Amino acid sequence: MSIQDVLTIQVKQAVLELYQVTLESVEFQATRKEFAGDITVVVFPMLRFIKGNPVQIGEAIGKYLDENVVEVNGFNVVKGFLNVQVSDAYYHKFFNSIKNDSKYGFINSKAQENAVMVEYSSPNTNKPLHLGHVRNNLLGYSVAEILKASGKKVYKTQIINDRGIHICKSMLAWERFGNNETPESTGLKGDKLAGNYYVKFDKEYKKEIQDLITEGKSEAVAKQEAPIILEAQEMLRKWEAGDEEVVALWKKMNNWVYDGFEVTYKNLGVDFDVLYYESDTYLLGKEFVTEGLKSGVFIKEEDGSVWCDLSEEGLDKKIVQRSDGTAVYMTQDIGTAIQRIKDHPDVSGIVYTVGNEQDYHFQVLFLILKKLGFEWAKNLYHLSYGMVDLPSGKMKSREGTVVDADDLIEDMANTAEEISEELGKLDGYTKQEKKALYKTIGLGALKYYILKVDPKKRILFNPKESIDFQGNTGPFIQYTYARIQSILRKANLEADLFKTEVEVILHDKERALIKQLEIFPEIIQNAAEQHSPALIANYTYDLVKEFNSFYQNVSILGVNNEDEKIFRVQLSTVVANTIKNAFSVLGIDVPERM
16 A cells, blocks of 8 residues: 555544544645655645644644554644655555565556557558657557556557558559569668659659649649559559559568568567558448448548538548549548457557647547447547657658668667767677667667657657767666666675565665655556656656665665665665666666666
């Protein structure tokens, strides 16, 4: 039971005995640093039920707690705030309850009901993954791990957007200009090869538009009538009709891309439990368009296109099928959602990790699914996040001005190498050990820099700034973990001494560390509810700051009292485990030495 739980019961009891009033709840806040105390009871909300001076009421409750509650050993009242000092006995009892729990803070749920599906990545098979995909993958993976740690059963998934006009653009450009080159003949990853042809299509398309404008066409007409776009649209129609040659080319190029994606995912340290392909699910979406027409959810226009009118819900009309019968993104998303619940009946909700430029799309999708009568639609959540910018500006896939994910991962490791070599911290490491460590530091820096920011906020990504061994960065936290491991190696305590319960008078720095450890399970639950890895990242930074303050002010191995030494080594061990656990849900590794 946390101190907050203990005090809630005891404050209610105090108010009942002193004022014959039953409180429904008790409000707490952290004690301000300038006042003595560990936790503060806010008296003001009680004034609705108790008449009197808030200072006098605080004094009366404080006196009751001090005299009757073993966990309390002092108090002071400032205006309407009752600052309670918690006894060392409570902190020791709490610490002993967690010190041998290697997964402290996590709930291991065996429940098979009410699972959550988390979708992330969901790339198009016409280009490699870039920096924007990196934020998406890191966010989605981390949210899935946090939900798991909070006690939920989780399926990690992606919808691979493997069909549509954008895929046909790469296919057509390769067919026209590719001279049968392959990943093997070029030495390029397959996703990069496909991406080159997506860029090539855009260049040719712009050239044709310009030619038509020169001939006297308006820009709008030129965009519609450029021969290359008409050919791509015809290729899409052929694909949907099952044309053998088009389908064979589609399969060949998509397989190149999947092989490339697999390498990137492995390097980034993310994985999936189940994959969905738009080419499989869009037809189910079309089936439900037909169902929706029958039930009146959708309406067909004179040109044959199908729409959903959401004006009563404050939105506008949304197309769900084109006049030529081909599917749009919305059609596919309807089909995918329905298919997922069919495949996994235990799933009661889906989290969609998609950038905030798609906010409106998901509002519409969720509403349409509700209108189609799916009860589970109320549990759909759009994890909307801000874009990632670079100091050089916005990225554009069509123009080839993106930061490639593979290049970024490699650059981060190289930057980690440069900085580590400058600092000269790696004496005695083999070449292989150094290479592995650079990757751990580089990836840790990248992931932490992105995940410490609230998902809704836009990020200006500065690789050099992220790899700093001081401040709120991944390497700073990794370095602190490695420092603790060094202390533990020097301590070399016998296994049974780690389990020994020792009672010592707590130093203020020890108490502050235990208080920070105590809130970890609550942070996990809050992060799960808010779908925010930033809460975990910033908690970990605060924990590390507390440890470094403890390390600078309190002797760990040099203390003469053996019980104090044992306790401080135990405390350091729990802090290290908590850093490791917190970083594990962020997808970040921690090195044993740095």
